[in-house]
Amino acid sequence: MARNLYRFYLYxxxxxxxxxxxxxxxYILNTLLALTSLRGAYAGDAPDAKTVLQSVVFVVVASVIAGALAGLHYWLIRRDMQHDPAAGASAIRSFFLNLTEALGIASAVPVAGFFVLNARATSPQQNIVGSMAFSLATLALVVVLALERRRTQAGAGAALAFQRLHFYGVQILLLIFLTISWGSAIRPSVDILFFAGKGGATGNPLLLVLSVLWFLAFWLGYGWLVRNDTASLLRLILHFLSLAYGIGYMVYGLYQAFHVLFLFVFHIAPPFEDVVGSAGGYDFFxxxxxxxxVTGVYSVWLRMASRQGLIERQVLNLTGFAIATILSAGAFWWGCGLIIYSALQTWMPVPLAPDMSDWASAIALMVAGLGYIPLSVYQRRRNSSDPINAAGPRRGFVLALCGGGILALAIGGAVALYAWITAxxxxxITYWQQVVHQGLGASIVGAILVAIYLSLALREHLFASPKRIVPVVPEPVVVPEPTTAPLTIETILDELLAGTIARDEAVARIRALEKSV
Structure with a gap:
């Protein structure tokens, strides 16, 4: 306990x-960068000599005093690791190094990407001095901590858990940052490069793409860090969740594309700037x-996990198909529910009847999920031909849709009954007919799902625990030894009279029998 408190103090x-x-x-970077054009056109005058001198004195004093004390404590840390080899793999060391490094990455990377690169791309006269100074200083701190962390290997237990929390947690945050950056940079870049800014987008496309590459590099880097984590189920879980994240965005992109297509078919085409412009309400690209x-990257990382023995290749492929089938089914049945709701609203238009845009959105969502039908057929055939590998993904798919149907039926039915009974x-309640229609649409879809997939689950015994296949070991065959009758004088005489033995052999047997007695 005392040793742990000492290490806690040191770190x-x-x-x-x-x-x-x-x-x-x-602080000094902020002062020096303010002397350049990075401060923009609206930041006022550059720092004077007095401000520069104050910054230099502050950084020198801080470096000398804090640097000396930091060096002393680092020497104490190294001495503790020399006296106790377990100190390098301790949970305290892993906690402080990984937590500080994770917070540094989670703050410096988005600040540099959004408030330096993206801000400079969209507004060249914006002041980015403070953001750049913070990012550079924080990234320098992260590099120092990363080098120190790599000096030792985290031990099993809490130390390894803190390191995995750092690696996988930051990877998820970076994926979120990449998503935000992708949506805000790719669309205007396409508008500027391919449509000469007809959608109203402005900015420097090179810096916009660079901001996306900035997040992409860190995201891929953290994915590379966990490539050798072969003993963690967390790796597979988060990789499959991220794969579902990518497939979900693909389905959403298909929905937006079909939405625009049906708007053209219904002669209510959206403005060009709503597709590729700054608004981007119908952006599908x-x-x-x-x-x-995202789907491609995580597919590669999951194949690496398969080669390392974390999961069978066939199970990996079938699980990926199951995820795609579930997400496509969600879009398909959600679209069916919206179509039912629009039909009910047409029959009783409260407050307003649905317009063609509502119908286009509902039909587009259903069409975007049509891929679930061939995927589910393929999955069922694989379950019949290869039940050992396909049983798990098949069970997950059927139970997911069955559970979703039960929730839609229960919640939709409760909402519809609540609105109808109060009326x-x-x-x-306000617009209770509309609420009833929404609840009915959800409950009808839920009832269809329950009718289909509950019967499948019962027929395929998916609610029962999986049967263990016990190999049948054949029992050894015991060959009975031939039994011989005991040799007597009467037996010898019978054989002599029967002619099976000669007189001399009979005499020899009788003499041998007399000697044995």
Missing amino acids: IVYITLLIFIAFAFG SPFTLGLL LFGSP
Whole structure:
């Protein structure tokens, strides 16, 4: 306990001093960068000599004092690791190094991507000095901590858990940042490069693409860090969830594309700027390409996990198909529910009847999920031909749709009954007919799903626990030894009279029998 408290003291003081030194360097960077054109046209005058001198003095004093104390505590840390080899793999060391590094990456990368690169691309006169100074100083701190972390290997237990939390948690955050950057940079870049800005987009397409590559590089880098984590189920779970994230964006991109197509068919085409412009309400290119990228990257990483023995290749492929089938089915049945709702609203238009745009959206969502039908047929055939590998993905798909149907039936039915009963007793909610239609649409779709997939689940015994296949070991065949009758004088005489033995052999047997007695 005393040793752990000592290590806690060493790391918290050491890392706090490093953060203070990084702050000092960020302060002088802020002053020096303000002398350049990075401060923009609206930031006022450049720092004078007095401000520069104050910054230099501050960073020198902070570096000397805090640097000396940080060096002393680092020496104490190294001495502790020499005296106790387990100190390098301790949970305390892993906690402080991984937590600080994760917070640094999670703050410096988005600040540099959004408030430096993207801001400079869209508004060249914007002041980016503070954001750049913070990003550079924080990234320098992250590099120091990463080098120190790599000096030792995290031990099993809490230490390894903290490291995995850092790697996988930051990877998820970087994927979210990449998604935001992709949507805000790819669409205007396409408008500027291919349509000469007809959609109203402005900015520097090179810097916009560079901002996307910035997030992409860190995201791929963190994915590369966990490539050798062969003992963690967390790796497979998060990779499959991220694969579903990518497939979901592909389905959403297809929905947007079909939505635009049906709007053209119904002669209510959206404005060009709503498709590729700054508004981008009907943008389909950005989400589809992002989904394609994420799906492709995580497919590669999951194949690496398969080669390392974490999952069978056939199970991996079938699980990916099951995820795609579930997401496509969600879009398909959601679209069916919207079509039912629009039909009910047409029959009783409260407050308004649906327009052609509503019909286009509902039909587009259903069409975007039509791929679920051939995927489900393929999955069923694989389950029949290869039940050992396909049983798990098949069970997940059927139970997911069955559970979704039960939820839609229960929630939709409850909402519809609530709105109808309150209106029946003279206390209706606002637009209660519309609420009833929404609940009916959801409950009808839920009833169809339950009717289809509950029967499948019962017929295929998916609610029962999987049967263990016990290999049948054949019992050894015991060959009975031939039994011989005991040799007597009467037996010998019988054989002699029967002619099976000669007189001399009979005499020899009788003499041998006399000797044995």
